[in-house]
Amino acid sequence: MTKFLLSVHVLAAILAIGPVTVAASMFPAAARRADVATLRLLHRICRVYAALGIVVPVFGLATAASLGVLGDAWLIVSIVLTAAAAAMLVLVVLPRQAGILAGGAGERAPARLGMVTGVFNVLWAVVTVLMIVRPGSTTGV
Template sequence: MAKLLLSLHVLASVLFIGPVAVAVSMFPARARVALADGPDRASGAASVRLLHRITQVYAMLGLAVPVLGIGTAQVMGVMGDVWLTTSIVLTGLAAAVLLLFVVPSQQAAVDALDGEASGAKDAAEDRERAERGLKVLPMTAGVFNLLWAVVVVLMVIRPGSTTGA
């Protein structure tokens, strides 16, 4: 049972967290293109909407990763290990960064694009909010990805590993 859960946990990590990591990394550059006046604006806007959707959908699917991880840890009898507790805390921090900083900044950019396209009266306010979000979005995306990288490293080199590595 442990091997099945571990396999599902790793598979879910790759398939669900990987796309989020890529989407949040690509988003700031594409959003700048979409919000700038230029020939690539329309394709940039489409990319921004797609990357935001990928972030939202795969983040929800990514909830399977900690669920499967905790199930795997229980079956393997490592729930009290420090490396696992650290991984759980870092996963929670990554989720918080995503939900509190990354997704709202992405949503602000999408709202600004939608507001400009529809000629909404508060389009200028949406654009200002989007530009504020884009100032910190590359950093928060980097923090999100760094937290996940540390979790992966902890999973691979976990203390007391029986792999002999």
């Protein structure tokens, strides 16, 4: 069962979180070009895949419980960083994208959104590294 849970967790991360990070990263450049059709598409990708992304932590927690590592420091840090990335996406990235689409965000909005998106992407990169390296793991990896 653990292999199934881990497989779904990893596949969901690739298929859900990957498109969000790419689309969110492309959005500021498209905003500077004022490419409205592309902006709408990228914003929709971010919204839809953000919703699908909930599968990642759900199966991640199930996998962690199955492995008995829920109390490990690397996992707790990963959970906190995942929550921070999700909050940043829902509370900052998506609303700023919507503001740019609405036309009332200002001239510097794409640059500010680019910085926030960069932080969002770095959070996911750190979580990915923690999932692979697992500091303090006794698995010998």
